[in-house]
Amino acid sequence: MSEPLGITVTNHVLSMQHRHEGARGAFTHLLNEIIMAAKIISSEVNKAGLVDILGSTGGQNIQGETVKKLDEFSNNLMIDRLYRSGHVAVLASEEDADPIEPPRGVQTGEYVVLFDPLDGSSNIDANVSIGTIFSILRKCSKGPEYQMEDLLQPGLKQVAAGYVLYGSSTMMVYTTGNGVSGFTLDPSVGEFLLSHPEIKIPQRGKIVSANMGYWDYWDENLKNYFRYLRTVTDTKPVYSLRYIGSLVADFHRNLLYGGVFLYPADSKDPKKPYGKLRLLYECNPMGMICEQAGGLASTGDGRVLEVEPSDLHQRVPLIIGSPQDVEEAVAFINGQRKE
Ligand code: AHM
Ligand code: MG
Numbered sequence: 153m154s155e156p157l158g159i160t161v162t163n164h165v166l167s168m169q170h171r172h173e174g175a176r177g178a179f180t181h182l183l184n185e186i187i188m189a190a191k192i193i194s195s196e197v198n199k200a201g202l203v204d205i206l207g208s209t210g211g212q213n214i215q216g217e218t219v220k221k222l223d224e225f226s227n228n229l230m231i232d233r234l235y236r237s238g239h240v241a242v243l244a245s246e247e248d249a250d251p252i253e254p255p256r257g258v259q260t261g262e263y264v265v266l267f268d269p270l271d272g273s274s275n276i277d278a279n280v281s282i283g284t285i286f287s288i289l290r291k292c293s294k295g296p297e298y299q300m301e302d303l304l305q306p307g308l309k310q311v312a313a314g315y316v317l318y319g320s321s322t323m324m325v326y327t328t329g330n331g332v333s334g335f336t337l338d339p340s341v342g343e344f345l346l347s348h349p350e351i352k353i354p355q356r357g358k359i360v361s362a363n364m365g366y367w368d369y370w371d372e373n374l375k376n377y378f379r380y381l382r383t384v385t386d387t388k389p390v391y392s393l394r395y396i397g398s399l400v401a402d403f404h405r406n407l408l409y410g411g412v413f414l415y416p417a418d419s420k421d422p423k424k425p426y427g428k429l430r431l432l433y434e435c436n437p438m439g440m441i442c443e444q445a446g447g448l449a450s451t452g453d454g455r456v457l458e459v460e461p462s463d464l465h466q467r468v469p470l471i472i473g474s475p476q477d478v479e480e481a482v483a484f485i486n487g488q489r490k491e
Contacts, residue, residue, distance in 0.1 A: 161187055161324055161335045161344040168328050178239040179288075182263055183312070185233040186286055187324065187344060193226045193270070193284060194322040194337060200276055222276060223247060226269035226284065239263050241291040242298035244464055246271075246433040251303055251464070263311075264289040264302045268433040272398030281319035283400025287437040288312040303464060307436030307457035315400050315437065325351070325404065327444040332407075348408075353447040356476040357410025360391045361402045369418035377484035380491055399429065403438055403472065407445060412473035412481055416452065427469040431461055435470045448478035452485045 165183050200222060227247040234240050235254060239261030243252040246268040254260050265288050272282040288311050293299035314326030322337035324344050334348030360381055367375070381391040391411070396402050402413050418424040429435050439449030439456035449456040449472040459468060471481050483489040 159346040161326075161346070164333060164335070164346060168330065178237075178261055179263070179311070182234070182237045182239050182261075182265070182288065183326075185237045186230075186265075186314070189226075189229050189233045190284060190316040190322070190324055190344075191337065191342060192229055193222075194316070194318055196222060196225060197276070197282065197318040221273075223270040223273040230267055230269050230284070230286075234265055237261070240265060242302060243267070244303050244432065245269060246430055246465075249465070251298070251300070254298075260296075260298075262291050264291055264298070264305075266303065266432045266436075268430070271400055271434065272396075275396075275398050280396060281317060281398055281401035283318060283398065283404075284316040285400060285434055285437050286314055287432065287440075303432070304461040306460055307431075307439050310436060310440050310457075313437035313440040315404070315441070317400050317404050319401060319404075323347070323404070325407075325441060327441050329440075329444065332441055332445045351407060351445050353407050353442065353445045353474055354410030355446075355474055356388075357406060357412065357474045358389045358391055359394050359406055359409060359411030360414070360477075361393070361395045361406060361411065362414040362416070363395060363397065364393065366418050366421070369421040369424070370416065371419045373485050373487045374416055374419075376490055377481055380484065380489075383491075399434055399438070403442075406473045407442065407447070410474045410477075412471065412477035414472075414481060415470045416485065417469045424467075426467040428467060429470050431456070431459055431466045431468045432464060435468055435472075438470075438472060442472050446475065447473055448475045450478055450482050452482055 165180050169180050227245055231243060231252055234243055235258050238259035240263050241260050242264055244266045267286040269284055270282055271285055275282055289305050289309050290311055291302045293302050312328045317323045323334055325334045332351040334351055335344035336347040337344050384390055406413050415427045415429045417427050435456050442449045451468045452471060471478050
């Protein structure tokens with residue numbers, strides 16, 4: 153039977169819950185809070201350019217409230233809504249150095265959520281697409297209190313992951329380990345409607361996304377990969393370079409069109425020996441989504457989802473996208489291929 157039109161993300165989450173034996177109402181409730189936060193952030197992002205017009209003099213808006221930076225606003229909103237669900241043991245955010253403790257007296261639960269509330273937010277003043285990324289795990293420690301081990305679980309343990317892209321339209325893409333689905337926010341009804349069922353990434357693409365400005369920091373193996381991509385051969389096209397500098401937007405485009413995104417180790421830059429992107433807030437959730445869509449996510453040394461985290465803000469190199477492209481990139485990075 154074909155999917156009826158107008159399936160909301162909430163309908164979809166509920167239908168997934170019925171399909172999965174392990175899933176309970178708590179998980180649906182949790183996702184609903186994320187969906188609600190996404191709608192509010194989307195509305196604020198759309199108003200971002202109006203802040204000056206609406207009056208932010210003295211740091212106050214027209215309602216007399218202090219105007220907060222959007223990333224801070226999004227962070228607080230995610231924390232508030234997720235704890236409000238009553239199903240969260242602990243949270244961690246890219247914006248906070250330490251775990252975010254449950255507020256006193258709040259009911260806690262069995263889920264652990266790690267998130268980047270507004271990734272790419274340095275792009276916001278130029279109206280460039282940005283996004284929210286989330287990763288959901290189950291508490292693994294015994295006892296009522298959370299432990300660091302609950303947060304430092306490998307990506308393979310994620311029960312769900314997703315992102316919201318605030319672009320020309322707002323989209324939410326998520327997986328619960330049973331494929332990837334995409335929803336577009338219809339502002340006229342205020343609902344995310346199923347627009348991209350069962351997303352599959354092409355086996356190979358024609359797009360490469362990386363910050364080529366760091367060329368001089370790269371080692372010869374990595375440079376060889378890029379030299380190969382721009383060479384005309386009978387077996388592959390010349391690749392197009394597409395780099396927005398906003399992970400959610402760059403990843404989303406490659407997910408739909410095929411291709412590879414790299415934030416590699418900038419080996420010769422002492423500040424970025426492992427690249428820039430955070431394992432827990434960026435690489436793991438994108439890794440799960442990509443694998444669920446038939447793609448791959450690698451650090452160059454192995455599968456992103458198998459990395460045992462040692463630190464909340466750990467960074468790892470990320471090579472993610474179409475499976476044939478990622479395999480090829482990794483072969484070059486490891487020196488197994490030179491041309
Ligand atoms: P942020 O979490 O501070 O926003 O930084 C992450 C962003 C990603 O969205 C993007 O892929 C990357 O930084 C771009 O970095 P660069 O400017 O070094 O290319
Ligand atoms: Mg980020």
